[in-house]
Amino acid sequence: MAFLEVADVTKRFGGLVALNAISFSVGQGEIVGIIGPNGAGKTTLFGVISGFIAPSQGDVSYDGESIIGISPDRLVRRGLMRSFQIVQSFADMTALDVVTTAALTRRPMREAIDYAAQALIRVGLGGKELKVPLTLSLQDKKLLELAKCIATDPRCILLDEVMAGLTMSETAAPIAVIQELNRQGVTIVMVEHVMPVIMRLATRMVVINFGEKIAEATPEEILKDQRVIDAYFGDHLDA
Ligand SMILES: Nc1ncnc2c1ncn2[C@@H]1O[C@H](COP(=O)(O)OP(=O)(O)OP(=O)(O)O)[C@@H](O)[C@H]1O
Ligand SMILES: [Mg+2]
Numbered sequence: 001m002a003f004l005e006v007a008d009v010t011k012r013f014g015g016l017v018a019l020n021a022i023s024f025s026v027g028q029g030e031i032v033g034i035i036g037p038n039g040a041g042k043t044t045l046f047g048v049i050s051g052f053i054a055p056s057q058g059d060v061s062y063d064g065e066s067i068i069g070i071s072p073d074r075l076v077r078r079g080l081m082r083s084f085q086i087v088q089s090f091a092d093m094t095a096l097d098v099v100t101t102a103a104l105t106r107r108p109m110r111e112a113i114d115y116a117a118q119a120l121i122r123v124g125l126g127g128k129e130l131k132v133p134l135t136l137s138l139q140d141k142k143l144l145e146l147a148k149c150i151a152t153d154p155r156c157i158l159l160d161e162v163m164a165g166l167t168m169s170e171t172a173a174p175i176a177v178i179q180e181l182n183r184q185g186v187t188i189v190m191v192e193h194v195m196p197v198i199m200r201l202a203t204r205m206v207v208i209n210f211g212e213k214i215a216e217a218t219p220e221e222i223l224k225d226q227r228v229i230d231a232y233f234g235d236h237l238d239a
Contacts, residue, residue: 001064003028003187004049004156009058011044011211018044020211021058026156031178031188033202033219035195037232041211042191043085046158049189050082051075062156076105079155083145083162085191095120095136095144096129103151112151119151120144123177139170146177156187163194171197195233199223207232 002025011019047053051072103112192198207215209231
């Protein structure tokens with residue numbers, strides 16, 4: 001069984017089928033990209049894998065066991081962590097507070113603070129520990145999301161558009177953080193609209209359109225797939 005396996009997952013919101021019998025698997029240490037147009041179901045898929053959304057049908061297994069019904073915080077303790085597409089934080093928390101909260105899922109307070117400070121340094125936010133996240137630049141907010149992931153000692157992370165809104169030069173820092181995590185053995189599943197980034201990082205891509213998986217292949221093969229071009233690349237090749 002693969003490290004992460006999504007088997008026949010369907011999610012209905014009332015009459016809307018957000019995910020329709022989606023299956024794919026991710027091997028340990030892989031970087032897999034998920035692409036698809038707006039509203040395709042990508043964030044819903046991450047919600048199901050990370051325990052925030054109960055699927056209507058289907059199964060997700062991680063590290064050899066079904067994880068359906070297991071709460072997000074218990075999954076984080078087992079090393080399965082996600083980032084959020086919309087970066088949210090409380091107005092009176094510092095960057096260090098935010099990352100410490102993540103580190104507390106795995107460590108007692110004193111260690112969590114130290115570990116959070118190290119995570120901030122690892123993503124390049126050393127010196128910005130006491131900044132309020134709302135006042136950070138978009139790039140730093142994205143790096144803060146990565147620091148939160150790192151602080152939980154992940155084995156597998158689900159990254160939901162961590163590059164969105166960044167210029168190509170601003171993507172260099174988060175790309176380097178992701179590559180470094182992957183070198184250390186962290187499995188990465190990433191939803192991304194910034195095509196040059198995902199093409200560079202992912203070894204395999206899954207394409208979702210209107211809740212259906214329409215392709216799964218290497219980045220090179222995906223670029224030539226007519227269904228993918230019709231559904232998605234019309235808008236995104238120059239992104
Ligand atoms: N909690 C919910 N209740 C009802 N409908 C929902 C809910 N969450 C998502 N949807 C719908 O499910 C579909 C898939 O949404 P989702 O956010 O997963 O798409 P996405 O691929 O992440 O899109 P984007 O690229 O814009 O982030 C959309 O039609 C959305 O409106
Ligand atoms: Mg989304």
